[in-house]
Amino acid sequence: MDVVTIGETMTLFTPNEEGPLRHARSFSMKFGGAESNVAIGLSRLGHKSRWISRLGEDEFGDAMLAFIRGEGVDVSYVTRDSHSPTGVFFKEFRRLNDTRVYYYRKNSAASKMTADLLPEEAIRGARFLHITGITPALSESCRSTLDKAIIIAKESGTKIVFDPNIRLKLWADTSKARSFITEYASKSDIVLPGLSEAEFLFGDGSAEQLADQFHKAGVQTVIMKLGKEGSLISVPSSPKTHVNGFYVERVVDPIGAGDAFAAGVLSGLLDGLSLEEAARRGNAMGALATMVNGDAEGLPVRSDLALFMSGSADDVMR
Known part of the structure; x- marks a missing residue:
């Protein structure tokens, strides 16, 4: 197995027109979740x-389950819960460059994942474990459950890639969010933060300065997402490298771009590319994801x- 990832995916309802959600009368049903987005992105690239x-x-x-399995992703370790529902969320395209998300995931089946339901063979032998905040x-x-996955990965030599994916709506206490996110970053081999996430964790500073803060926390490799500006690669004791982004004429849906970036970076690393070329692939994947409505x-x-x-x-195409 190339990459194993763990996390919640929800049913996504997207209104078929722009404007406040209160005026929407028809919706398209899709599926969205950071971890499954990455798994699907990798599968489409042949991993x-x-x-x-x-x-x-x-x-x-x-x-x-049928959709994700149909994308070629292994779902053999997905469990079912007869007492808790699958989570749901809604997107709202209020106006150009103003997209909002509303979650209905409290007490969902995924929120009740437990460590005893995670067998070691689900992770052991994978090249990468992808986790998010x-x-x-x-x-x-x-x-x-995530703590157990990290222990298994470290014991089996599986590299850990962490995307903070900070969702403040899920954290009742922002100080606790900072503490846990920093802790998981310190346990990872590669961290993929967005610039705003780095600012949330460490305060104001340039991308370069914030990358150094991750290194102080124990992170070896930081590949920071800079939106349309591309990404920044930072490894201790080496010059930092800026990798240019790809031009997008019109952003249709920005949700999921970071997951696409992660899939691109992981794909590049699996193919043996340099960090710079892997980041460039991530930039391209992120750009492509914004051009289409939907997470995946x-x-x-x-x-x-x-x-x-x-x-x-x-x-x-003719």
Whole structure:
């Protein structure tokens, strides 16, 4: 297995028109979750990925499992809960450049993941374990599940890649959020923060200064997302490298771009690329994801990614 990831995915309802959600009358049903987005992105690029989670024994859970399995992701360690529902969330495209998200995930099946439901063989032997700061925010049992996954990964030589993915709506206490996110970063080999997330954790500063704060916390490799400006690679005792982003004429849906970036970086590392080339692939994946409505719908297959990165994609394929 190339990459194993653990976390909640929810049924996503997207209104078919822009404006305040209160005026929406029709919706499209999709699925979204940081970890499954990464798993799907990797699978579309030809890598072997596994997503571990817990779903309700309901129609949403059935549909989600079929969708993610259909994307070629291994779901053999997904468990079901007959007493708790699959989580739901809504997107709101209020106006241009103003997208909002509303979660209905309290007491969801995924929030009741427990360490005893995570067998060692689910992670042992994988090249990378991908985790996010969302999972430990869901519940103490999710936190213990993630802690066990980290122990298994370290014992088996699996590298840990951590995306903070800070969701303040899930943390009742911001100081606790900082503490836990920093702790998980310190246990990881590679951290993929956004610039605003780094500022939340460490205060104001340049991207370079904030990357150094992660190193002080014990992180070896930082690849920081800078939005349309690209990304910054930082490794102790080496010059920092800025990797340019890709131009996007119109952002349709920014949600999921960070997950696409993570999938691109992991794909590059799996292919043996340098950190710079892996970050460039991540930048391209993130850009492509913003051009399509939906969390995972804009994730490309390898041939489309290559066309985009070469700049040779045409407006019309004839």
